[in-house]
Amino acid sequence: MMKEEEIDIGDIVIPIDYSKLNHKQKVAICDNLIDTLLMSVDRILPPHINRIQFLDEILMSSIESNNQLEQYEISQTLYDMRKRLDLDN
DSSP states (O other): OOOTTOOOOOOOOOOTTGGGSOHHHHHHHHHHHHHHHHHHHHHHSOTTSOHHHHHHHHHHHHHHHHHHTTOHHHHHHHHHHHHHTTOOO
């Protein structure tokens, strides 16, 4: 069940062996996941909201949640997605 302050933008699937993939494979997976999320965000956000900033907030929140759940592989994937978007400054 979602909290009132949450927005469901859909589910993404992260390969269980993500940490064992090479750099090129990780980049391809991250780019695909980013595209999927941005398409979902585009469907729910009004045009005046910055979709990249919104996605960054979602990724940061998800990283924190997954770290609390000790799901570090998922957190690493989400962090890599932020790196691909150059949001990890």
